[in-house]
Amino acid sequence: MTGRQDVPDTPERATGSHPALDLNDVVHQRTRLGILAVLAEATEADFSYLRKVLDLTDGNLGRHLEILEGAGLITISKGHHGRRPRTWAVVTAEGRGALRRELASMQALMQRIDSVISAHED
Amino acid sequence: MTNPGFAQGQRDDAEGLQAQVAAIRSQVRRDLRATSLPLLLLGTATVVGELPQVVSQTWDTGVLGGGDWFTGVLVTAAFAVLWWMYRRRAFRDGVGRPAGFGAATVLGLILLSIGLVLLVLMGPFILFGAGLLMIASWQRNALLAWWAVLAGGLGVFEGFFGITNRLPASVWRIWEHPAIYLALGILTVLAGLAARLRENRGK
Numbered sequence A: 001m002t003g004r005q006d007v008p009d010t011p012e013r014a015t016g017s018h019p020a021l022d023l024n025d026v027v028h029q030r031t032r033l034g035i036l037a038v039l040a041e042a043t044e045a046d047f048s049y050l051r052k053v054l055d056l057t058d059g060n061l062g063r064h065l066e067i068l069e070g071a072g073l074i075t076i077s078k079g080h081h082g083r084r085p086r087t088w089a090v091v092t093a094e095g096r097g098a099l100r101r102e103l104a105s106m107q108a109l110m111q112r113i114d115s116v117i118s119a120h121e122d
Numbered sequence B: 001m002t003n004p005g006f007a008q009g010q011r012d013d014a015e016g017l018q019a020q021v022a023a024i025r026s027q028v029r030r031d032l033r034a035t036s037l038p039l040l041l042l043g044t045a046t047v048v049g050e051l052p053q054v055v056s057q058t059w060d061t062g063v064l065g066g067g068d069w070f071t072g073v074l075v076t077a078a079f080a081v082l083w084w085m086y087r088r089r090a091f092r093d094g095v096g097r098p099a100g101f102g103a104a105t106v107l108g109l110i111l112l113s114i115g116l117v118l119l120v121l122m123g124p125f126i127l128f129g130a131g132l133l134m135i136a137s138w139q140r141n142a143l144l145a146w147w148a149v150l151a152g153g154l155g156v157f158e159g160f161f162g163i164t165n166r167l168p169a170s171v172w173r174i175w176e177h178p179a180i181y182l183a184l185g186i187l188t189v190l191a192g193l194a195a196r197l198r199e200n201r202g203k
Helices: A011-015 A030-042 A047-054 A058-070 A093-121 B004-032 B036-055 B068-093 B101-114 B116-122 B125-139 B142-159 B173-201
Strands: A044-046 A074-081 A084-091
Touching: A030 A044, A030 A047, A030 A058, A030 A074, A030 A084, A030 A093, A030 B004, A044 A047, A047 A058, A047 A084, A047 B004, A058 A074, A084 A093, A093 B004, B004 B068, B004 B173, B036 B068, B036 B125, B036 B142, B036 B173, B068 B125, B125 B142, B142 B173
Parallel strands: none
Antiparallel strands: A044 A084, A074 A084
């Protein structure tokens, strides 16, 4: 498994030597970031809603949900509405935190690159 | 040494992802009618509850004469409708869940059943503010939280005649108390309409 959990908190990470080191491979992927964004807003969404909003195929969405579930960022539950089977994804507290940290890391990365590029131009 | 081209690519990638997240969040809020629905329902309940008092000089504004008590019932009913609508939306569209709204309704019913005295003392905005704050907390919706604190706070303050007693005496005094609630209700409806327009703009 990749991601924040596999990277120990070294002094370099703690001091934030480079914001790119804080990016979480599990979360940073475009589709998984989209899934977490939907769930952070709605808390809970079913498979068909996620597929429609993110414009994904069943297989693609299922694979990314499995990865997020494996990382403990979401939980998956299955149920029925009438005779129609539904698969629901719910974001965990860890998932919310991971999305928040990822957005902060991206912001820090952009600021860092802006300063490096402007220094390079000077 | 940093390669400017590579760094710029990283920056563009991060910027694109941030924009994607913002767009997705906006669409989900739109699909949920997250901000407009609570404001429109609660504002309408308040207006319907307070308007008869303001337009009729002869109505008794006491506990059994409608007004505060009646508005409290309507606001609680609005929470129940809200809970039902979000639950229906969750099952129909597959987004969101009713958690929090049920709790708001239960809170309203508890306050209504055991807290009639509290309702008379503090007015219906104790239900309005507390319930809306719960919804805001569930949705992590800062706008709703601000409105709950602002309108709920002013309403509870007026529940102790905090605003009325600071106004100069006038022939309108009998209507000042419900008129202040009515104004808060109308402002809430207007805020809900503004939120609805904003939600529709993204479609």
